[in-house]
Amino acid sequence: MNFDFSEEQKLLQKTARDYLSENAPLGLCRKILEGDEPYSRELWQAAGEMGWLGAAIPEKYGGAGFGHLELALLAEEVGRALAPIPFSSSVYLATEALLVAGTDEQRERYLPGLASGELIGTFAIAERRGRPTAASVQTTFKDRELVGVKLPVPDGDVAGIAIVNARDDSGISLVVAELDARGVERESLASIDPSRSLARLSFQGARAELLGAPGKGQELADSILDRAAVLMAFEQVGAATRAFELTKDFMMERYAFGRPIASFQALKHRLADLYVKIELARSNSYYGAWALSSESAELPVAACGARASASDAFELASQEMIQLHGGVGYTWEYDCHLFYRRAKLLGLALGNASEWRDKLIERLDHPSAV
Secondary structure, eight states: OOOSOOHHHHHHHHHHHHHHHHHOOHHHHHHHHHSSOSSOHHHHHHHHHTTSTTTTSOGGGTSOOOOHHHHHHHHHHHHHTTOOSOHIIIIIIIIHHHHHHOOHHHHHHHHHHHHHTSSOEEEEOOOSSSOOOGGGOOOEEETTEEEEEEEEEETTTTOSEEEEEEEETTEEEEEEEETTSTTEEEEEEOOSOTTSOEEEEEEEEEEEEEESSTTOHHHHHHHHHHHHHHHHHHHHHHHHHHHHHHHHHHHHHOEETTEEGGGSHHHHHHHHHHHHHHHHHHHHHHHHHHHHHTTOTTHHHHHHHHHHHHHHHHHHHHHHHHHHTGGGGGSSSSTHHHHHHHHHHHHHHTOOHHHHHHHHHHHHHOGGGO
């Protein structure tokens, strides 16, 4: 069994890395973080033109028709660049929801816009702190109208559509709502990473339509989150790898007592431990990418391993980056806090690592329930 990527896939990844290195340096992330714009519109438009946003969307719906392996590699590069664009919300979640559960009519209506970047999507299932469950859903869907509040919603302030879980006569269902329509109010929320926005969405009789079978919303949401977990794991691995590389380069150039600080044994051990952590996450992510691209029954378990290990790796990489930079690592001028902020945001975006480890235990103990 070959878990490596093909030469064509590696070329796609290299092209993305080269483009982002030139057009999306860390200064772009800092510019969005310090400014008033919620995301980089220029980079988002370019991502659409290059086919990144529609990588997993079939060509008949306006996508590039690559596949999930290619999308995973693009996600890694988006992570390396700390790209300040709503990539995960629109591509990993909203697009995947439509691919998994949408009708042909819904796909024809929404996927071309999502692929080009003219439309941004998001996934709104949280209503309070803690892991979203069927019992915690208070939003209602009746007579094609949506009533309730969702928060925090990633990129909800800029999205055009949202996939929402709501309670109806059949139980919990998924619906798709257009956010520019009547009956929707948005409120931007403070975020630890202002380069990726969060919002509160209030639905007061907003028009919506069913996505997938009625009463199957919880099962569909779990499936979509599994798929997104694999893709976000690649984004986290990409960012963790970049943090490691920048930290290593800094330690090679920073001298103390007449020698590079990277030569001190205690610091070398910390870098080695971090490297192992990242490579373990990469291995789990590869397994998840295989399971996702092949529609394997192992995806629920593979997604848990990828998500938990990648969250841990990026969290550790961002912490070590600050500490191994010494005093300057805590300053606003250095880029360490950009990685720390993104690690915290992504680490909670789909549920934290502890929740995914709990899921892993549940799924290993009760495989028939998956």
